[in-house]
């Protein structure tokens with residue numbers, strides 16, 4: 001009897017240790033950012049939506065610990081308004097990126113895999129289409145391909161997120177003015193050159209471009225592999241901001257996604273997840289500084305869902321023990337961090353569809369002038 005319980009104990013201990021992993025606690029001084037006080041009731045002119053795909057609260061917590069320690073403050077930690085969002089799709093507590101990005105893009109719940117279509121496959125207006133009519137410039141940045149689900153929900157209407165070639169065609173003919181990410185293999189570059197400046201390497205982000213054509217940057221065949229010739233999320237986002245802010249009259253909408261937090265979490269690869277997060281947080285730092293200076297831009301940082309069911313368990317000397325619960329998405333609610341004019345709208349508990357209406361409220365969309373500034 002004793003032997004059996006000892007054996008059981010050994011098996012349980014073995015299972016436990018094989019499921020857990022040790023992550024070293026970092027040590028770094030916090031870089032405190034200048035955070036402006038925006039009184040309630042202000043209207044925003046521009047919107048930046050920064051998305052960490054799969055980036056739940058514990059992905060942020062673990063990254064904070066690994067980058068700087070338990071008391072370190074990331075850029076995302078310094079955003080003053082915090083809400084919580086549910087993420088379920090139309091008929092499932094589990095959402096994929098297509099249904100959740102459709103929620104904030106259109107304000108409607110839909111089925112997993114659908115992009116900007118309702119459950120009867122009727123087209124839903126996206127926020128970029130609505131804003132384009134008001135003279136807005138629209139930009140998207142992703143570390144996945146630009147035809148991946150999260151960016152695609154802003155411009156494509158299709159019943160499967162996996163129909164990449166059709167999604168690429170829809171992007172070229174959409175109201176997106178700047179698209180930066182991976183996905184070269186899905187485009188016929190020669191024909192795209194008729195309508196777009198095509199950027200194929202990191203160095204081309206140093207050049208300036210006029211508004212005669214739209215801009216597409218395709219820096220890898222599919223998702224962007226990190227390397228010295230590939231731009232980071234931060235570099236692509238800084239380029240987009242620089243280009244967008246040249247237009248002093250029309251407003252802009254920018255979505256920037258750290259797509260691969262999700263991929264690393266699917267693989268239960270904490271170190272890779274933290275690498276992608278680090279780039280995301282540096283991007284957020286630049287965005288916070290932009291909002292502070294610009295004063296007319298609302299920044300919202302959120303996630304489409306949590307991936308991996310990540311748990312942070314205990315501390316052993318200089319490390320924390322973590323455990324992944326799944327290789328898939330979970331229904332754990334995600335954070336909504338907001339800074340800038342209208343950011344008070346994003347406090348408290350909300351649904352991912354609410355983000356759409358709150359962004360329109362912050363812009364006072366109903367009263368936006370239809371006239372496009374003539375530059």
Ligand SMILES: [Zn+2]
Pocket residue numbers: 054262263266307329
């Ligand atoms: Zn995923």
